């Protein structure tokens with residue numbers, strides 16, 4: 001079945017326009033393409049993507065000072081859409097689950113805020129992103145705050161680490 005597009009515009013003074021779109025989507029293709037794109041952000045961070053990436057983008061979003069201590073190996077593949085810390089700082093001792101941790105920028109910022117007793121767990125569906133999140137720069141001698149569990153996106157994430165490719169039910 002093809003794609004159906006339904007559009008309707010309203011001309012009331014308070015509403016500039018309204019658009020309804022209904023589309024039949026091949027979910028498997030969508031997942032595959034999303035993973036492919038994020039894998040590229042991980043392995044070829046210098047490329048131009050249709051969304052902004054990297055340290056300059058995180059700085060534009062007004063990330064807190066902790067960003068300056070996140071190694072380039074993680075931030076170069078930062079692909080966030082917003083700054084979650086604009087909602088408020090985390091407190092020492094908090095436990096955080098970072099769903100869609102990517103290369104680990106948000107997790108590494110959060111880890112500094114919740115230290116020394118807190119804990120941050122990151123999960124992501126893109127293997128290449130997880131590999132990057134696990135890697136530490138030589139300058140970073142702390143225990144890795146990110147212990148990503150590769151959990152397929154078809155069911156809710158669990159807060160227990162899984163090995164790459166392992167599927168849990």
Ligand SMILES: C[S@@+](CC[C@H](N)C(=O)[O-])C[C@H]1O[C@@H](n2cnc3c(N)ncnc32)[C@H](O)[C@@H]1O
Nearest residue numbers: 038078079080100101102105106124125126153
């Ligand atoms: C917008 S980026 C997140 C950026 C990340 N927080 C950072 O600090 O750079 C989205 C990430 O979420 C992952 N992702 C998207 N949908 C997911 C899902 N359903 N389950 C797990 N990870 C997912 C992608 O692989 C990608 O790495």
